[in-house]
Amino acid sequence: MTRLLQFAAGLAFAAALTLPAIVRASEPDDVIEYRKNIMKTLGAQAAALNATLQGKAPAESFTLHAQVLAIAASEALIAFTPKVEGGDSKPEVWAKWDDFSKKMKEFAANTADLAKTAEAGGAAAAQPKMQGALTCKGCHDTYRQPLKK
Template identity: 35%
Template sequence: MKSRHALALPALLVVAIVLTAPGAQPASAAEEQMSKAEADGIIFERQNLMLQFDKDAELLGEIAAGLKPKDKLAEVTASIAETAAASKGAFEPRVPGGRAKPEVWSNWADYSRRLDDLEKNTKQLAEFGAKGDLTSVTNMLGGALQCKECHDVYRGPKKPA
């Protein structure tokens, strides 16, 4: 008859392999005990941040194209920077759902680096916006707001209504 320790060793090895697999991250106790309502709230917050970001980016594009007056330049670039700064924290809880692909968490190092770059770039964008420097804001747009490149990897398609 095998001892309990001899039987437990293979099970522990399986757990160790799973937890050390590339991209594997054990869920925290808080995440394991999160209610559906709490998870839905986190997803809702993330979606609202991204909707605000989209709305502000669209307005900024219209200002840069000369379709809207530049009197809102400082306000809209500040809002974009604030939203970018809040985005990483909104994704730190490992709560799948919305349009976020599982790769957000399995490739967290890359995803969080992209959010850090977004925050840094939009902060500079807001500094130019605060000065009313539309030329510098316009010149930075393509490099600062690389939404499509990130969405191609980390965001799923819209779900049918």
């Protein structure tokens, strides 16, 4: 697991470096749809992870959800790197890129640690790290457009 996550992090970093050249060829709508798919993954897996703790889903799946969250968090930093405003993102994502990308990197590192802890010790060991890892709201409050009600 550790090796996988190191691999994922390395890949994410390498991709972020080479990204602008690649994504310049993509249409803005493609870039937005792509990052929406990553955020959809994160939302679905965070909900599934919570369900395992609430007795609404098998407790044994906690680790699988944590592993997906860790990899999808790596995907997210890559997906937001091209400066394409729109979708559910506020312009602040790119206006405050240093802060946004720092938060995204922390998110990837913390979910990787969550997954590693869950793999070694199960949900009981990992649960105390959840609040520090799943900082969805803190980031959404600043960087996501308010959801339509």
